[in-house]
Amino acid sequence: MKAIICNNFGPIKNIEYKEVDDPNLEEDSVLIKVSSVGVNFPDGLLVQGKYQLKPETPFIPGMEVAGEVIELGSKVSDFKVGDRVAGLSRLSGYAEKTAVKFSSVFKIPDNMSFDDSCALLCAYGTSHYALKQRGQLKRNETLVVLGASGSTGIAAIQIGKIIGAKVIAVASNAEKQKIAKNNGADMAIGYENLKEKLKDISDGKGIDVIFDPVGGDVFDTLARTMARKGRLLVIGFASGSIPKLAVNLALVKEFSVVGVFWGAFTRSEPVEYKKNMIELFNWHNNGLIKPLIGENHPLSDASKVLEKILARGAKGKIILKP
Numbered sequence: 598m599k600a601i602i603c604n605n606f607g608p609i610k611n612i613e614y615k616e617v618d619d620p621n622l623e624e625d626s627v628l629i630k631v632s633s634v635g636v637n638f639p640d641g642l643l644v645q646g647k648y649q650l651k652p653e654t655p656f657i658p659g660m661e662v663a664g665e666v667i668e669l670g671s672k673v674s675d676f677k678v679g680d681r682v683a684g685l686s687r688l689s690g691y692a693e694k695t696a697v698k699f700s701s702v703f704k705i706p707d708n709m710s711f712d713d714s715c716a717l718l719c720a721y722g723t724s725h726y727a728l729k730q731r732g733q734l735k736r737n738e739t740l741v742v743l744g745a746s747g748s749t750g751i752a753a754i755q756i757g758k759i760i761g762a763k764v765i766a767v768a769s770n771a772e773k774q775k776i777a778k779n780n781g782a783d784m785a786i787g788y789e790n791l792k793e794k795l796k797d798i799s800d801g802k803g804i805d806v807i808f809d810p811v812g813g814d815v816f817d818t819l820a821r822t823m824a825r826k827g828r829l830l831v832i833g834f835a836s837g838s839i840p841k842l843a844v845n846l847a848l849v850k851e852f853s854v855v856g857v858f859w860g861a862f863t864r865s866e867p868v869e870y871k872k873n874m875i876e877l878f879n880w881h882n883n884g885l886i887k888p889l890i891g892e893n894h895p896l897s898d899a900s901k902v903l904e905k906i907l908a909r910g911a912k913g914k915i916i917l918k919p
């Protein structure tokens with residue numbers, strides 16, 4: 598089969614599209630003929646050796662796939678050949694076929710596209726867990742979403758609206774702000790004078806919940822705009838820099854800084870994780886959420902796509918097609 602290989606950690610352009618052996622099927626796994634691969638921001642960090650997970654090289658990157666089951670491990674009983682599924686793994690997704698543990702595979706409804714099902718895993722899964730379990734976002738609260746036109750950002754906007762929050766999107770240019778508004782944000786603003794704008798928008802009260810996948814310099818501003826008892830959700834550091842917090846701000850405003858690690862949630866709380874995914878699938882089925890599939894590219898273009906995402910070029914979810 599064809600796959601993307603990371604032979605050694607280094608520049609993204611070094612990853613290779615080439616012929617490799619088919620995957621081994623373990624007894625607790627299903628073999629999937631991959632139709633869609635969801636591209637995630639960390640994939641680009643992983644192949645450079647800049648992510649917390651550092652697999653032994655060579656390896657196939659990619660954590661999110663959707664397609665058809667073509668073979669079952671000997672201990673798998675809940676699936677059959679031909680099922681349409683989406684699956685989550687740590688690695689091995691950038692390939693024509695991949696084996697995924699059945700406990701991380703979901704059957705998908707006939708009316709759900711493979712592309713949408715990929716987006717519902719990591720992007721919607723993270724934003725849902727962040728706002729529901731970690732942020733405890735409530736109806737009529739204010740929610741500020743950074744990186745609002747990116748894949749977790751759009752998911753956070755749509756889920757924030759389902760919960761009934763007033764959603765303020767922050768994005769770096771007019772085109773991205775328009776995307777955020779088209780996806781349900783009540784308001785979309787840029788990074789300039791952010792502190793003053795957020796103060797005005799909240800009538801001086803401050804923001805109840807902030808969803809921050811960006812980090813870097815803007816974090817200090819965010820910490821200074823929190824409402825009393827607000828929750829500042831630490832999602833990621835797309836800016837490339839991990840900010841420091843002046844903890845006196847948390848004392849004075851009595852706000853919480855809340856870490857979010859969806860991968861750890863999926864592994865440590867499998868029952869809650871499954872419940873969350875069922876809720877997302879139901880919302881999708883009822884038309885309450887709709888992933889923005891920004892682009893589709895052949896799998897062979899993986900390096901160009903990863904470079905684009907890391908250069909701030911993502912709009913919605915990007916999918917690779919083997």
Ligand SMILES: NC(=O)c1ccc[n+]([C@@H]2O[C@H](COP(=O)([O-])OP(=O)(O)OC[C@H]3O[C@@H](n4cnc5c(N)ncnc54)[C@H](OP(=O)(O)O)[C@@H]3O)[C@@H](O)[C@H]2O)c1
Nearest residue numbers: 744747748749768769810833834835836857858859909911
């Ligand atoms: N904690 C978790 O469980 C979890 C799960 C999934 C993802 N993440 C992390 O969350 C972050 C965002 O993921 P995503 O899938 O939403 O990514 P994405 O689709 O690429 O969006 C990231 C957004 O960040 C903003 N950004 C600001 N500075 C940037 C820079 N220097 N380079 C790139 N983007 C920059 C961009 O929006 P503007 O141009 O508008 O600023 C961009 O749209 C990543 O760090 C990822 O690793 C964490």
